[in-house]
Amino acid sequence: MAAAPTLTDLLVIGGGPAGLSAATMFARTLRPGVLYDSGVYRNAPAKESHTIPGFDGADPAAYRSKAAADLARYTNIEVRKGKIVNLVRDDKGFTATDADGRVTTARKVVLATGVKDNLPPIPGLAAQWGRRALHCIFCHGTETANARMGFLLTPPAEGKVPNAVIVGMILSVWAAIPYPAKYLFTHGMDTSTEQGAKDAGIWGLEDVLSMRGFTVVNDKIERIEDTGDSLSVEFGSREAVPVANLLVVPDSSEPNGDAKAWLTEGLLGGAIGFGGALPPIGPDAPPAAMPPRGGVDPRTPTPGLFWAGNAGSPACNVAMAASHGQVAAAVAAHEIGSEDVATAKVVIPKMHAAMGRRH
Numbered sequence: 001m002a003a004a005p006t007l008t009d010l011l012v013i014g015g016g017p018a019g020l021s022a023a024t025m026f027a028r029t030l031r032p033g034v035l036y037d038s039g040v041y042r043n044a045p046a047k048e049s050h051t052i053p054g055f056d057g058a059d060p061a062a063y064r065s066k067a068a069a070d071l072a073r074y075t076n077i078e079v080r081k082g083k084i085v086n087l088v089r090d091d092k093g094f095t096a097t098d099a100d101g102r103v104t105t106a107r108k109v110v111l112a113t114g115v116k117d118n119l120p121p122i123p124g125l126a127a128q129w130g131r132r133a134l135h136c137i138f139c140h141g142t143e144t145a146n147a148r149m150g151f152l153l154t155p156p157a158e159g160k161v162p163n164a165v166i167v168g169m170i171l172s173v174w175a176a177i178p179y180p181a182k183y184l185f186t187h188g189m190d191t192s193t194e195q196g197a198k199d200a201g202i203w204g205l206e207d208v209l210s211m212r213g214f215t216v217v218n219d220k221i222e223r224i225e226d227t228g229d230s231l232s233v234e235f236g237s238r239e240a241v242p243v244a245n246l247l248v249v250p251d252s253s254e255p256n257g258d259a260k261a262w263l264t265e266g267l268l269g270g271a272i273g274f275g276g277a278l279p280p281i282g283p284d285a286p287p288a289a290m291p292p293r294g295g296v297d298p299r300t301p302t303p304g305l306f307w308a309g310n311a312g313s314p315a316c317n318v319a320m321a322a323s324h325g326q327v328a329a330a331v332a333a334h335e336i337g338s339e340d341v342a343t344a345k346v347v348i349p350k351m352h353a354a355m356g357r358r359h
């Protein structure tokens with residue numbers, strides 16, 4: 001039998017950096033809150049994470065454990081391991097149902113549900129994700145120095161990051177890392193033709209790439225083999241190329257599979273955007289009740305529904321996700337308190353009138 005429904009002020013869906021941070025921020029108000037965590041974290045394949053102040057080089061799970069332990073000190077926030085399977089908005093606020101049928105009614109909701117990455121469908125690649133197949137210099141780049149490096153480009157398609165952007169990034173932020181050899185794999189795009197070079201995003205950059213020591217390999221990749229201490233990039237048309245690491249930008253990302261079904265346009269007040277991002281509130285919206293100066297606007301078009309972390313900003317890292325969580329919780333807390341003041345301004349005169357008192 002499902003537990004009795006819970007009434008709470010804030011429901012945070014997601015127990016990654018964004019959700020844990022939102023719940024901790026809200027905990028400080030001593031208002032009641034509930035956090036749900038279904039345990040599907042984007043950086044789970046990585047054994048080390050970087051750029052998190054105080055946790056640089058630590059296992060991503062260590063950061064989450066510490067944040068969860070800190071949150072557990074606040075008894076006004078209930079943390080539940082479980083999956084929300086439905087979320088609807090009604091005139092009371094939001095009603096969420098978990099996989100066990102347990103219902104939670106909340107005045108405000110923070111969606112910190114994250115995203116899922118869809119990798120290029122090259123056999124053997126998925127097994128390397130977060131290990132030797134790396135997407136981000138800030139997360140993993142430093143550790144790739146002084147070993148053979150590959151950079152993967154795949155044919156353009158709708159919803160993908162343009163190759164020109166990826167090549168621009170390779171030539172800018174990756175430029176200072178020393179490699180004994182570096183390969184640009186274009187996975188079948190023939191960069192000897194204008195169209196192929198444009199598709200691969202290297203048009204006009206051929207000389208720069210050559211001077212910087214890149215070898216461009218146009219052959220289509222058949223599979224990626226793990227050879228123990230490195231990767232072998234295998235082709236049907238030429239000999240394999242060994243590399244220690246491979247930069248791979250996902251073909252796309254989309255909302256976390258645990259949330260995708262109920263993140264509907266009706267609930268969100270807009271469509272899911274590039275990279276699986278929840279719709280932001282429009283530029284014409286009135287300012288948030290407590291706009292954090294210089295910070296992001298955590299509102300979605302649906303009143304009372306906020307985003308934090310990758311759910312609304314798919315490219316953000318852990319520290320940024322944590323900061324979004326704080327902003328969302330602060331604005332939610334301010335909205336709740338302000339609504340209570342507005343209600344009191346209506347209710348108190350009525351009470352006084354009923355008691356025959358004048359103002």
Ligand SMILES: Cc1cc2nc3c(=O)[nH]c(=O)nc-3n(C[C@H](O)[C@H](O)[C@H](O)COP(=O)(O)OP(=O)(O)OC[C@H]3O[C@@H](n4cnc5c(N)ncnc54)[C@H](O)[C@@H]3O)c2cc1C
Pocket residue numbers: 013014015016017018019036037038039040041042043044045046048049050051052082083084085112113114115117129130138139140256257258259308309310311315316317318319321
């Ligand atoms: C391989 C890899 C390595 C990375 N390395 C780094 C790094 O070194 N440094 C860095 O700063 N960033 C790194 N990142 C980025 C990092 O993963 C994200 O910035 C971070 O995970 C975003 O946090 P989040 O809380 O938004 O989402 P997530 O961490 O993905 O958390 C999402 C949460 O939502 C929950 N959830 C979703 N749906 C439901 C539901 N229906 N019910 C209940 N719970 C639900 C999930 O279970 C999970 O708890 C890396 C990413 C990848 C892919």
